[in-house]
Amino acid sequence: MEMQRRTFLKTTGAAVACACLASTGLSQAMEKLMAQPLPPDSYRIEGNKLILDLSKVPKLQETGGSASLEADKKKIIIVHPAEQDYKAFMNKCTHMGSSLAYKPQDGFIQCPLHGSRFDMSGKVLKGPAKTPIAQFKTTLNKSELTVELS
Secondary structure (H helix, E strand, C coil): CCCCCCHHHHHHHHHHHHHHHHHHHHHHHHHHHHCCCCCHHHHECCCCCCEHHHHHHHHCCCCEEEEEEEECEEEEEEEECCEEEEEEEEECCHHHHHHHHEEEECCCECCCCCCCCEEECCCCCCCCCCCCCCCCEEEEECCEEECCCC
16 A cells, blocks of 8 residues: 555654654753853963852752863863862863763762763773863862863
8 A cells, every 4th residue: 555645744743753853851860960051250270270159059069960061172071979079171072072960878979871881080980982081189178179271
């Protein structure tokens, strides 16, 4: 039995619409996993140092929190894996350059695009990435977190 043109177009259109809706849902789910951008008034750059005022970033005050920003032409993800412990990494998967997501319940950073995983030193736990992500030195002084960008 030959499919009529009208039936084919309706079926194809419905399939395309479902695919678009599914990808929108996937995009929204990925956005929830990604670190949220920092408010512009919560940080400043002094030379090669990024200085964060943690009192203005509630999501980084809680253990398990994360945030992202671009400073000194570098995309950075900051994570708070444990009490009084902050880590900062280049927010770019070494496989294909996608932004990263912190998975506090699992204790690693993951690329939502292809699933590469990195530990809290930036080392690759699971590919396809083969190269570690760059880590920046951090120093906590009361409610100020300093990230050395060089």
